[in-house]
Amino acid sequence: MRSLAVIVPMLVAAIPALAEVAAPRAKALEHMVIQDCGSCHGLTMKGGLGKPLTAAALEGAAPETLATIILDGVPGTAMPPWRPLLTDEEADWIARYLLKDEK
Numbered sequence: 001m002r003s004l005a006v007i008v009p010m011l012v013a014a015i016p017a018l019a020e021v022a023a024p025r026a027k028a029l030e031h032m033v034i035q036d037c038g039s040c041h042g043l044t045m046k047g048g049l050g051k052p053l054t055a056a057a058l059e060g061a062a063p064e065t066l067a068t069i070i071l072d073g074v075p076g077t078a079m080p081p082w083r084p085l086l087t088d089e090e091a092d093w094i095a096r097y098l099l100k101d102e103k
């Protein structure tokens with residue numbers, strides 16, 4: 001039987017990854033970005049009806065600003081509000097995900 005001295009540090013190490021969005025939900029959000037956001041922004045986020053959402057295109061944007069756009073949409077454009085489907089933490093996760101270089 002493994003001692004607690006081995007198991008407890010392993011559990012503690014796993015906590016930061018779970019702090020905002022649980023891993024299975026993160027997978028679902030990743031899928032949503034490709035399928036739902038990709039339908040307008042392009043499957044590789046290089047743009048289509050919507051602007052490109054690559055890390056390069058969004059460089060310098062604050063994650064908070066992007067999260068607000070994701071939650072509320074851009075009135076008067078095709079960008080819809082996602083608030084009915086996402087929590088604040090999830091919108092923040094997507095914003096940070098879009099800002100990452102490799103997706």
Ligand code: HEC
Pocket residue numbers: 032033036037038039040041049050051053057058066069070074077078079080082094
């Ligand atoms: C029905 C089409 C459509 C869908 C679906 C869509 N978007 Fe958009 N999105 C747009 C359009 C059009 C714009 C540009 C609005 C403008 O002119 O400012 C936009 C703008 C944005 C912007 C601002 C980009 C910038 O450089 O200012 C972000 C961020 C964004 N969308 C994220 C998302 C995310 C994340 C999803 C999926 C959860 C999503 N969008 C789904 C059409 C869409």
